[in-house]
Amino acid sequence: GSIQASVLGLGAMGGALAEALVRAGHGTTVWNRTPGRADALAAHGATEAASARDAVRAGRLVIVCLLDHASVREVLDPLAPDLAGRALVNVTTTTPEQSRELAEWAAAARATYLDGGILAVPHMIGKPGSSILYSGSGEVFREYRTVLDLWGTGTYFGEDAGLASLYDLALLASMYVMFAGFLHGAAMVAPSGMTARAFAGMAAPWLSAMTSGLEGFAAVVDGGDYTVAGQQSLEFSDLGDILAASAEQGVGTEVVDAVQQLIRRQIDAGHGKEGFARIIESLR
Ligand code: NDP
Secondary structure (H helix, E strand, O other): OOOEEEEEOOOHHHHHHHHHHHHOOOEEEEEOOOOOOOHHHHHOOOEEOOOHHHHHHHOOEEEEOOOOHHHHHHHHHHHHHHHOOOEEEEOOOOOHHHHHHHHHHHHHOOOEEEEEEEEOOHHHOOOOOOEEEEEEOHHHHHHOHHHHOOOOEEEEOOOOOHHHHHHHHHHHHHHHHHHHHHHHHHHHHHHHOOOHHHHHHHHHHHHHHHHHHHHHHHHHHHHOOOOOOOOOEOOOOOOHHHHHHHHHOOOOOHHHHHHHHHHHHHHHHHHOOOEHHHHHHHHO
Protein backbone atom coordinates (compact mmCIF):
# COMPACT_ATOMS: atom_id res chain seq x y z
CA GLY A 1 0.00 0.00 0.00
CA SER A 2 0.92 3.67 -0.07
CA ILE A 3 3.16 4.92 2.71
CA GLN A 4 4.01 8.39 3.99
CA ALA A 5 7.63 9.12 3.24
CA SER A 6 9.75 12.24 3.64
CA VAL A 7 12.90 13.08 1.72
CA LEU A 8 15.42 15.54 3.19
CA GLY A 9 17.77 16.83 0.50
CA LEU A 10 16.78 17.44 -3.11
CA GLY A 11 20.18 17.49 -4.75
CA ALA A 12 20.76 15.44 -7.89
CA MET A 13 20.39 12.16 -5.98
CA GLY A 14 17.76 13.11 -3.38
CA GLY A 15 15.62 14.59 -6.14
CA ALA A 16 15.78 11.34 -8.12
CA LEU A 17 14.87 9.27 -5.04
CA ALA A 18 11.91 11.55 -4.25
CA GLU A 19 10.73 11.45 -7.85
CA ALA A 20 10.61 7.64 -7.81
CA LEU A 21 8.46 7.73 -4.64
CA VAL A 22 6.06 10.29 -6.09
CA ARG A 23 5.73 8.39 -9.37
CA ALA A 24 4.88 5.20 -7.46
CA GLY A 25 2.04 7.04 -5.74
CA HIS A 26 3.47 7.26 -2.22
CA GLY A 27 2.56 10.27 -0.10
CA THR A 28 5.85 12.18 -0.34
CA THR A 29 6.93 15.24 1.63
CA VAL A 30 10.15 16.89 0.57
CA TRP A 31 12.51 19.46 2.05
CA ASN A 32 15.66 21.15 0.81
CA ARG A 33 17.83 23.75 2.59
CA THR A 34 17.79 26.08 -0.40
CA PRO A 35 14.21 26.69 -1.53
CA GLY A 36 13.08 26.26 -5.11
CA ARG A 37 14.31 22.72 -5.74
CA ALA A 38 10.92 21.12 -4.96
CA ASP A 39 8.90 22.81 -7.69
CA ALA A 40 9.02 20.01 -10.28
CA LEU A 41 8.29 17.39 -7.59
CA ALA A 42 5.38 19.44 -6.22
CA ALA A 43 3.93 19.60 -9.73
CA HIS A 44 3.89 15.78 -9.67
CA GLY A 45 2.14 15.63 -6.30
CA ALA A 46 4.83 15.95 -3.63
CA THR A 47 4.26 18.21 -0.65
CA GLU A 48 7.00 20.75 0.09
CA ALA A 49 7.67 21.20 3.81
CA ALA A 50 8.66 24.62 5.13
CA SER A 51 11.27 23.14 7.48
CA ALA A 52 13.19 19.92 8.00
CA ARG A 53 11.18 19.44 11.22
CA ASP A 54 7.87 19.66 9.35
CA ALA A 55 9.19 17.15 6.80
CA VAL A 56 10.24 14.66 9.50
CA ARG A 57 6.88 14.95 11.24
CA ALA A 58 5.06 14.20 7.97
CA GLY A 59 6.68 10.81 7.30
CA ARG A 60 6.81 7.42 9.01
CA LEU A 61 9.77 6.78 6.74
CA VAL A 62 12.39 9.55 6.68
CA ILE A 63 14.96 9.42 3.89
CA VAL A 64 18.07 11.57 4.12
CA CYS A 65 20.27 12.33 1.10
CA LEU A 66 22.54 15.26 1.87
CA LEU A 67 26.11 16.10 0.95
CA ASP A 68 28.05 14.33 3.71
CA HIS A 69 28.01 13.21 7.33
CA ALA A 70 28.50 16.74 8.71
CA SER A 71 25.47 18.08 6.83
CA VAL A 72 23.37 15.12 8.02
CA ARG A 73 24.30 15.79 11.66
CA GLU A 74 23.71 19.53 11.19
CA VAL A 75 20.18 18.93 9.89
CA LEU A 76 19.17 16.01 12.16
CA ASP A 77 20.73 16.99 15.51
CA PRO A 78 17.95 19.43 16.46
CA LEU A 79 15.29 16.94 15.29
CA ALA A 80 16.00 14.00 17.64
CA PRO A 81 12.67 14.35 19.52
CA ASP A 82 10.76 14.45 16.22
CA LEU A 83 12.42 11.28 14.91
CA ALA A 84 11.30 9.06 17.82
CA GLY A 85 9.27 6.12 16.53
CA ARG A 86 10.17 6.73 12.89
CA ALA A 87 12.33 4.80 10.45
CA LEU A 88 15.40 6.76 9.32
CA VAL A 89 17.10 5.73 6.07
CA ASN A 90 20.33 7.60 5.34
CA VAL A 91 21.73 7.15 1.84
CA THR A 92 24.25 9.99 2.12
CA THR A 93 27.77 8.73 1.40
CA THR A 94 29.63 8.44 4.72
CA THR A 95 32.46 6.35 6.14
CA PRO A 96 31.58 3.16 8.06
CA GLU A 97 32.46 4.85 11.39
CA GLN A 98 30.19 7.78 10.55
CA SER A 99 27.36 5.38 9.68
CA ARG A 100 27.79 3.61 13.03
CA GLU A 101 27.88 6.93 14.85
CA LEU A 102 24.61 7.97 13.22
CA ALA A 103 23.06 4.59 14.05
CA GLU A 104 23.93 5.12 17.72
CA TRP A 105 22.59 8.65 17.61
CA ALA A 106 19.35 7.37 16.05
CA ALA A 107 19.03 4.61 18.68
CA ALA A 108 19.34 7.25 21.42
CA ALA A 109 16.59 9.21 19.66
CA ARG A 110 14.49 5.99 19.56
CA ALA A 111 14.43 5.94 15.76
CA THR A 112 15.19 2.79 13.78
CA TYR A 113 18.16 3.28 11.44
CA LEU A 114 19.05 1.84 8.06
CA ASP A 115 22.18 2.99 6.24
CA GLY A 116 22.43 2.87 2.45
CA GLY A 117 25.18 3.16 -0.15
CA ILE A 118 23.96 3.96 -3.64
CA LEU A 119 25.74 2.27 -6.54
CA ALA A 120 24.12 4.33 -9.27
CA VAL A 121 24.08 7.83 -10.70
CA PRO A 122 20.84 9.83 -10.41
CA HIS A 123 19.49 9.05 -13.89
CA MET A 124 19.83 5.31 -13.17
CA ILE A 125 17.53 5.45 -10.12
CA GLY A 126 14.53 3.20 -10.74
CA LYS A 127 16.14 1.67 -13.83
CA PRO A 128 17.93 -1.64 -14.40
CA GLY A 129 21.53 -1.63 -13.18
CA SER A 130 20.83 0.53 -10.13
CA SER A 131 21.98 -1.20 -6.95
CA ILE A 132 21.81 -0.04 -3.34
CA LEU A 133 23.64 -1.63 -0.42
CA TYR A 134 21.98 -1.52 3.01
CA SER A 135 22.94 -2.33 6.59
CA GLY A 136 21.55 -1.49 10.02
CA SER A 137 17.97 -2.21 10.99
CA GLY A 138 16.76 -5.39 9.27
CA GLU A 139 13.29 -4.48 10.47
CA VAL A 140 13.33 -1.25 8.44
CA PHE A 141 14.77 -3.06 5.40
CA ARG A 142 12.01 -5.69 5.48
CA GLU A 143 9.14 -3.32 6.27
CA TYR A 144 10.01 -0.84 3.52
CA ARG A 145 11.47 -3.27 1.00
CA THR A 146 8.94 -2.45 -1.71
CA VAL A 147 9.71 1.26 -1.37
CA LEU A 148 13.49 0.75 -1.39
CA ASP A 149 13.20 -1.49 -4.44
CA LEU A 150 11.70 1.44 -6.38
CA TRP A 151 15.22 2.92 -6.53
CA GLY A 152 17.18 -0.17 -7.51
CA THR A 153 18.03 -3.68 -6.40
CA GLY A 154 18.54 -3.59 -2.64
CA THR A 155 20.97 -5.91 -0.87
CA TYR A 156 21.01 -6.12 2.93
CA PHE A 157 24.27 -6.99 4.76
CA GLY A 158 23.23 -7.17 8.41
CA GLU A 159 22.72 -5.19 11.59
CA ASP A 160 26.16 -3.47 11.63
CA ALA A 161 25.23 -0.09 10.15
CA GLY A 162 28.77 0.44 8.86
CA LEU A 163 28.81 -2.46 6.42
CA ALA A 164 26.88 -0.82 3.57
CA SER A 165 29.31 2.13 3.60
CA LEU A 166 32.30 -0.18 3.81
CA TYR A 167 31.24 -2.29 0.82
CA ASP A 168 30.14 0.79 -1.14
CA LEU A 169 33.50 2.50 -0.61
CA ALA A 170 35.45 -0.68 -1.40
CA LEU A 171 33.67 -0.87 -4.76
CA LEU A 172 34.27 2.83 -5.37
CA ALA A 173 37.97 2.35 -4.55
CA SER A 174 38.18 -0.33 -7.25
CA MET A 175 36.36 1.93 -9.70
CA TYR A 176 38.44 5.06 -9.16
CA VAL A 177 41.74 3.21 -9.50
CA MET A 178 40.50 1.60 -12.72
CA PHE A 179 39.38 5.00 -14.06
CA ALA A 180 42.76 6.52 -13.16
CA GLY A 181 44.44 3.64 -15.00
CA PHE A 182 42.36 4.31 -18.08
CA LEU A 183 43.20 8.03 -17.99
CA HIS A 184 46.89 7.20 -17.58
CA GLY A 185 46.68 5.09 -20.73
CA ALA A 186 44.84 7.86 -22.56
CA ALA A 187 47.63 10.29 -21.59
CA MET A 188 50.25 7.83 -22.90
CA VAL A 189 48.69 7.53 -26.36
CA ALA A 190 47.74 11.22 -26.75
CA PRO A 191 51.16 12.37 -28.11
CA SER A 192 50.81 9.77 -30.91
CA GLY A 193 47.64 11.53 -32.05
CA MET A 194 45.15 9.00 -30.67
CA THR A 195 42.10 10.61 -29.13
CA ALA A 196 40.87 9.56 -25.71
CA ARG A 197 37.71 8.43 -27.44
CA ALA A 198 39.59 6.05 -29.73
CA PHE A 199 41.55 4.76 -26.73
CA ALA A 200 38.29 4.22 -24.82
CA GLY A 201 37.10 2.10 -27.75
CA MET A 202 40.09 -0.20 -27.23
CA ALA A 203 40.18 -0.03 -23.42
CA ALA A 204 36.53 -0.84 -22.68
CA PRO A 205 36.52 -4.37 -24.19
CA TRP A 206 40.04 -5.02 -22.85
CA LEU A 207 39.17 -4.06 -19.27
CA SER A 208 35.87 -5.98 -19.47
CA ALA A 209 37.73 -9.09 -20.60
CA MET A 210 40.28 -8.65 -17.80
CA THR A 211 37.59 -8.68 -15.10
CA SER A 212 37.40 -12.42 -15.67
CA GLY A 213 40.72 -12.54 -13.77
CA LEU A 214 39.15 -11.29 -10.54
CA GLU A 215 37.79 -14.68 -9.56
CA GLY A 216 41.21 -16.28 -9.94
CA PHE A 217 42.81 -13.64 -7.69
CA ALA A 218 39.97 -14.09 -5.20
CA ALA A 219 40.47 -17.86 -5.07
CA VAL A 220 44.18 -17.39 -4.33
CA VAL A 221 43.57 -14.69 -1.69
CA ASP A 222 40.83 -16.69 0.05
CA GLY A 223 42.94 -19.85 -0.14
CA GLY A 224 45.90 -17.99 1.38
CA ASP A 225 48.44 -19.81 -0.83
CA TYR A 226 50.16 -17.48 -3.31
CA THR A 227 52.27 -20.31 -4.74
CA VAL A 228 49.33 -22.06 -6.48
CA ALA A 229 50.33 -23.05 -10.03
CA GLY A 230 49.06 -21.21 -13.09
CA GLN A 231 49.39 -17.67 -11.72
CA GLN A 232 51.24 -14.77 -13.29
CA SER A 233 54.25 -14.27 -11.04
CA LEU A 234 55.23 -10.99 -9.39
CA GLU A 235 58.58 -11.02 -11.25
CA PHE A 236 56.73 -11.36 -14.56
CA SER A 237 54.47 -8.47 -13.48
CA ASP A 238 57.32 -5.93 -13.18
CA LEU A 239 55.95 -2.65 -14.57
CA GLY A 240 59.36 -1.25 -15.62
CA ASP A 241 58.48 -1.17 -19.35
CA ILE A 242 55.19 0.59 -18.65
CA LEU A 243 56.95 3.19 -16.48
CA ALA A 244 59.69 3.73 -19.10
CA ALA A 245 57.16 4.12 -21.93
CA SER A 246 55.16 6.57 -19.82
CA ALA A 247 58.29 8.63 -19.15
CA GLU A 248 59.21 8.54 -22.88
CA GLN A 249 55.78 10.01 -23.60
CA GLY A 250 56.28 12.70 -20.96
CA VAL A 251 53.47 11.29 -18.84
CA GLY A 252 53.50 11.37 -15.02
CA THR A 253 53.93 7.94 -13.48
CA GLU A 254 52.11 8.27 -10.11
CA VAL A 255 49.32 5.84 -10.95
CA VAL A 256 51.59 3.07 -12.23
CA ASP A 257 54.27 3.81 -9.60
CA ALA A 258 51.78 3.00 -6.86
CA VAL A 259 51.23 -0.50 -8.27
CA GLN A 260 54.94 -1.00 -8.99
CA GLN A 261 55.76 -0.22 -5.34
CA LEU A 262 53.30 -2.84 -4.11
CA ILE A 263 54.87 -5.42 -6.46
CA ARG A 264 58.45 -4.42 -5.49
CA ARG A 265 57.77 -4.76 -1.78
CA GLN A 266 56.76 -8.40 -2.26
CA ILE A 267 59.65 -9.18 -4.62
CA ASP A 268 62.13 -7.58 -2.17
CA ALA A 269 60.67 -9.75 0.59
CA GLY A 270 61.53 -12.82 -1.52
CA HIS A 271 58.15 -13.60 -3.06
CA GLY A 272 58.96 -12.84 -6.72
CA LYS A 273 57.99 -16.32 -7.92
CA GLU A 274 54.58 -16.10 -6.29
CA GLY A 275 51.38 -14.80 -7.87
CA PHE A 276 50.35 -11.19 -8.51
CA ALA A 277 47.49 -11.47 -5.98
CA ARG A 278 50.17 -11.35 -3.29
CA ILE A 279 50.32 -7.54 -3.56
CA ILE A 280 47.32 -7.58 -1.21
CA GLU A 281 49.90 -8.49 1.46
CA SER A 282 51.61 -5.15 0.77
CA LEU A 283 48.34 -3.44 1.66
CA ARG A 284 47.12 -5.15 4.79
P1 NDP B 1 24.20 17.47 -4.62
O1 NDP B 1 25.41 18.33 -4.48
O2 NDP B 1 23.44 17.52 -5.89
O3 NDP B 1 23.17 17.81 -3.44
C1 NDP B 1 23.63 18.02 -2.13
C2 NDP B 1 22.43 18.20 -1.23
O4 NDP B 1 22.87 18.36 0.11
C3 NDP B 1 21.61 19.44 -1.57
O5 NDP B 1 20.26 19.15 -1.33
C4 NDP B 1 22.15 20.46 -0.57
O6 NDP B 1 21.22 21.46 -0.28
C5 NDP B 1 22.32 19.56 0.62
N1 NDP B 1 23.21 20.11 1.63
C6 NDP B 1 24.56 20.24 1.56
N2 NDP B 1 25.03 20.74 2.71
C7 NDP B 1 23.98 20.94 3.51
C8 NDP B 1 23.81 21.45 4.84
N3 NDP B 1 24.88 21.82 5.55
N4 NDP B 1 22.56 21.49 5.34
C9 NDP B 1 21.49 21.11 4.63
N5 NDP B 1 21.57 20.62 3.38
C10 NDP B 1 22.80 20.54 2.84
O7 NDP B 1 24.68 16.02 -4.28
P2 NDP B 1 24.00 14.62 -4.72
O8 NDP B 1 22.52 14.72 -4.60
O9 NDP B 1 24.58 14.19 -6.00
O10 NDP B 1 24.58 13.66 -3.61
C11 NDP B 1 23.94 13.49 -2.35
C12 NDP B 1 24.55 12.28 -1.66
O11 NDP B 1 24.33 11.14 -2.47
C13 NDP B 1 26.07 12.40 -1.44
O12 NDP B 1 26.43 11.87 -0.20
C14 NDP B 1 26.62 11.56 -2.57
O13 NDP B 1 27.88 11.01 -2.25
C15 NDP B 1 25.55 10.48 -2.70
N6 NDP B 1 25.61 9.83 -4.00
C16 NDP B 1 25.52 10.58 -5.13
C17 NDP B 1 25.68 9.99 -6.38
C18 NDP B 1 25.61 10.78 -7.64
O14 NDP B 1 25.96 10.23 -8.69
N7 NDP B 1 25.17 12.03 -7.61
C19 NDP B 1 25.96 8.53 -6.49
C20 NDP B 1 25.95 7.82 -5.25
C21 NDP B 1 25.81 8.47 -4.04
P3 NDP B 1 21.28 22.88 -1.05
O15 NDP B 1 20.44 22.71 -2.30
O16 NDP B 1 20.67 23.82 -0.07
O17 NDP B 1 22.72 23.18 -1.33
